Amino acid sequence: MSMLENYLPRTEFADYEDFCDNLVIEVPEDFNFAYDVVDEYARVEPGRRAMVWADDQGNHRVGTFGELKELSDRAAQVFARQGVRKGDMVMLILKCRFEFWPCLLGLHKLGAVGVPATHMLTEHDLAYRFEQAGIRMVVTFGDSQLDAAVERAEHAAPEGAVLKMHLKGEREGWRQFGEEMAQVDGNWTRPEGEGATHNADLMLVYFSSGTTGQPKMVAHDYTYPLAHIVTAKFWQNVRDGGLHYTVADTGWAKSAWGKIYGQWICGSAVFVHDYDKFSPAGTLRGCVQFGVNTFCAPPTVYRFLIKEDLSAYDFGQLGYAVVAGEPLNPEVFEQFKRGTGLELMEAYGQTEMTVGVGNFVGMTPKPGSMGRPSPLYHMFLARPDGSRCDPGEEGEIVIPAEYIRALGMFTEYHRDPELTAHSLRGGIYHTGDVAWQDEDGFFWYVGRDDDLIKSSGYRIGPFEVESALMEHPAVMECAVTGVPDEERGHIVKATVVLARGYSPSEELAHDLQSHVKKSTAPYKYPRVIEFVDELPKTISGKIRRVEIREQDEA
Numbered sequence: 189m190s191m192l193e194n195y196l197p198r199t200e201f202a203d204y205e206d207f208c209d210n211l212v213i214e215v216p217e218d219f220n221f222a223y224d225v226v227d228e229y230a231r232v233e234p235g236r237r238a239m240v241w242a243d244d245q246g247n248h249r250v251g252t253f254g255e256l257k258e259l260s261d262r263a264a265q266v267f268a269r270q271g272v273r274k275g276d277m278v279m280l281i282l283k284c285r286f287e288f289w290p291c292l293l294g295l296h297k298l299g300a301v302g303v304p305a306t307h308m309l310t311e312h313d314l315a316y317r318f319e320q321a322g323i324r325m326v327v328t329f330g331d332s333q334l335d336a337a338v339e340r341a342e343h344a345a346p347e348g349a350v351l352k353m354h355l356k357g358e359r360e361g362w363r364q365f366g367e368e369m370a371q372v373d374g375n376w377t378r379p380e381g382e383g384a385t386h387n388a389d390l391m392l393v394y395f396s397s398g399t400t401g402q403p404k405m406v407a408h409d410y411t412y413p414l415a416h417i418v419t420a421k422f423w424q425n426v427r428d429g430g431l432h433y434t435v436a437d438t439g440w441a442k443s444a445w446g447k448i449y450g451q452w453i454c455g456s457a458v459f460v461h462d463y464d465k466f467s468p469a470g471t472l473r474g475c476v477q478f479g480v481n482t483f484c485a486p487p488t489v490y491r492f493l494i495k496e497d498l499s500a501y502d503f504g505q506l507g508y509a510v511v512a513g514e515p516l517n518p519e520v521f522e523q524f525k526r527g528t529g530l531e532l533m534e535a536y537g538q539t540e541m542t543v544g545v546g547n548f549v550g551m552t553p554k555p556g557s558m559g560r561p562s563p564l565y566h567m568f569l570a571r572p573d574g575s576r577c578d579p580g581e582e583g584e585i586v587i588p589a590e591y592i593r594a595l596g597m598f599t600e601y602h603r604d605p606e607l608t609a610h611s612l613r614g615g616i617y618h619t620g621d622v623a624w625q626d627e628d629g630f631f632w633y634v635g636r637d638d639d640l641i642k643s644s645g646y647r648i649g650p651f652e653v654e655s656a657l658m659e660h661p662a663v664m665e666c667a668v669t670g671v672p673d674e675e676r677g678h679i680v681k682a683t684v685v686l687a688r689g690y691s692p693s694e695e696l697a698h699d700l701q702s703h704v705k706k707s708t709a710p711y712k713y714p715r716v717i718e719f720v721d722e723l724p725k726t727i728s729g730k731i732r733r734v735e736i737r738e739q740d741e742a
Contacts, residue, residue, distance in 0.1 A: 189233065190428045190455025191225050192421065195414055199421070204551060207422070208563040213414055213595055220385050221413040222260060222296035223378050225453055230257035237457045240431060240478050241286045244463040244470060248478075249286065256289060259369075261376035263294025266368045267325070270351050274299030274383055276324040277393065279317065279350075281305045281439065284462035285329050287355055287365060288438045289448065296410075297376065299385045300324075303393045306439030307334055314341035317395055320603065321405060322346045327365065330356035387411050393602055394441045396539040405602035406441070406539045413449035415542040415596025418564055420450030423535050423546045425508040428455035430481035435461075435471065435489050440729075441539040442513060446484050456482070468492040472501050479505045486513030488729055490520050490532065491658075491665060495687060498527030506530070510547075512537060514730060515633040515651045517658040518556040534558055536585075536631070538619060540611075541565060542596040545585070545631050556655065557630040558623070565591045569625055574614045582624045582634055582647070587617040622649070639733050641670035643678045648712050650733065656707035657682060657714075660700055662690040667723050667731045671716055671740050682714035683736055685723060692719035 192199060195214050201207040216224065229236055234254025242248035272278060278300050282288040288304075295302045303321055307329065314337055317323065323345055326338055335354060339361070342350045353363045378384070385391075391410045395403040420426045424434075424446065434446020451458050461474050472493065475483060483506060485493075490511060509524070510533045521532050535546035536558040544567050547559035561567040568576050569583035577583035591597070592612060601607045611618055622634040634640070634649035641648040650668035657666045665685040670678035682700070686692065697717040704713040724735040 191453045196417060204560060211563040213417055215411055215414060218386050219410055220296060221449060222293040226253055226293055227257050229253035238452060239458055239460060241460045242474060258374050259290035260293035260297060261374045262369050262372050263290045264297040264376050265372040267294055267298055267300060272300050272325055276300045277303050277321045278325045279303040279305050279323050281307055281328045283307050283329050284438055284460050285355060291327055296391065299383060301390050301393055304439050306437055311337040311341045314338060315344035318342060318350060319344040321393060323350050325351035328354045330354040335359055385410055394539050404607060407599045407602040409599050411595055415564060416445060416450030417453055418562060419445050419542050420454045422548045423543050424482050424484055424510050425549045426451050426454050426456035426482050430456045431459050431479055432456045432482045433459040433475060433480045435485040468496050472496060475506055476501050481505055482508045484510045486729060487511055487516045487520060490524055494520060494523040494527060503528050510535060517655040519659040521555040540598040554630050557632050560629050564594050564596055569623060574616060579625055579627050582622055584637060585619045585621045585623055589615040592617050641678050641680055643676050643680060648680060652708055653680060653704060653712050656704045657700060659707060660703050662686055662696060665723055667733050667736055669733045669736045679715045680712060681716040683718045683720055683723060685720060
């Protein structure tokens with residue numbers, strides 16, 4: 189059994205149009221994922237597998253729903269004993285440690301707000317987040333350097349300090365999570381009255397590390413997990429009783445997309461690989477060893493996977509693979525298909541929502557296309573005046589007014605009404621992403637509005653040039669930006685990370701330029717090529733083209 193039937197009256201659709209017209213997700217009053225999904229599984233089928241956790245030292249464990257109910261009850265007690273109350277902000281910096289799941293579920297049960305964060309945050313990053321969110325408590329995985337950075341940053345919190353807890357170690361002023369869990373009895377009941385949670389209450393806040401500007405606080409309410417039914421069932425194609433693996437740190441919103449909510453509602457367990465350093469070979473071995481059925485990763489990961497010898501792995505149980513996070517270059521699509529037989533099903537979304545555009549189950553993907561709009565949001569492409577674009581015409585991806593408050597959409601940019609109002613100007617939600625739509629209704633990504641290059645009167649989207657470069661075997665990763673030029677306004681520049689076995693040279697640069705001229709319109713070729721060891725990225729792995737532009741302009 190899965191929980192899907194409780195929330196989705198109909199699970200099978202004849203085609204995409206039927207899916208868009210007739211998808212209905214039932215939203216109960218006062219829905220709380222921890223109680224209504226996890227605890228319900230524990231009541232009906234306590235031994236049901238929820239998680240398979242493994243680290244890179246060879247350790248692994250299976251977590252059941254019965255175990256997660258008990259652990260999350262204890263975690264709720266631990267937080268409450270420390271003085272955390274409904275509505276308090278609690279930051280979780282736990283990488284992919286097993287304890288992240290009991291902690292997050294415990295916060296849901298208590299009504300406190302989870303603020304997942306990455307371990308790569310600096311003291312400055314932490315101070316900004318402590319101040320902006322009003323962080324009450326921090327739970328870390330127990331790294332001494334990270335814990336020291338928390339201590340140096342906590343002065344920015346509203347009370348000048350935060351409650352501090354870690355998974356391991358002895359440190360003055362810090363409580364040890366395991367010891368605290370051992371001191372409570374797990375006797376926790378669902379709060380009623382003022383302590384009860386309601387659908388509109390704040391449940392999660394993600395600091396969205398955009399490619400420009402300071403991170404935004406994206407707020408989601410208690411109905412957010414239900415929208416991920418579309419993510420898991422109709423995009424990732426998870427199986428009831430199966431095992432799904434999304435490659436993501438728990439500090440990223442991608443973790444909410446693939447490591448807990450939709451997968452569990454739809455009856456699939458989640459695979460968690462807790463590693464210190466990403467290894468393409470390690471990822472492939474984990475999929476084979478533990479029998480992963482469905483797989484999701486950002487394009488960056490697939491770019492590394494296709495450089496491995498995929499023929500050396502038995503993908504017999506892996507039946508479906510999806511991709512999101514950044515646009516997927518068609519060459520990566522083709523190479524992965526040749527190596528595994530699987531077509532990558534791309535999707536587009538933001539921290540502010542769930543899947544907005546996707547290649548959903550039953551659709552035939554077009555390599556390089558994001559797919560078609562989700563029935564949750566009915567996205568369209570808009571001109572600057574808000575009118576709809578014609579097929580083939582570039583425009584901003586937006587959500588119409590009637591779907592701005594749809595299931596899964598963020599409630600606000602927390603504590604920033606001006607930014608919230610700006611994103612909703614003209615009565616539509618503005619994503620800031622530019623695409624065009626073909627005659628079949630498929631969306632094709634062009635780039636962020638502020639990443640587009642204007643050269644000699646042409647508008648050039650970086651993605652098309654990057655896709656052409658990715659076809660060359662010498663290119664591992666690349667970023668295309670505009671460089672100021674007196675004659676043309678801007679010229680196209682490619683910043684390139686080379687694959688193993690290739691070295692920078694003037695000859696190779698000319699070869700890459702010639703390749704782009706042949707693959708796309710000649711005016712788009714990069715007149716400047718810079719070879720680098722790595723590209724500047726956000727903490728969530730997205731390329732920061734703005735940083736490259738700033739360096740060039742300086």
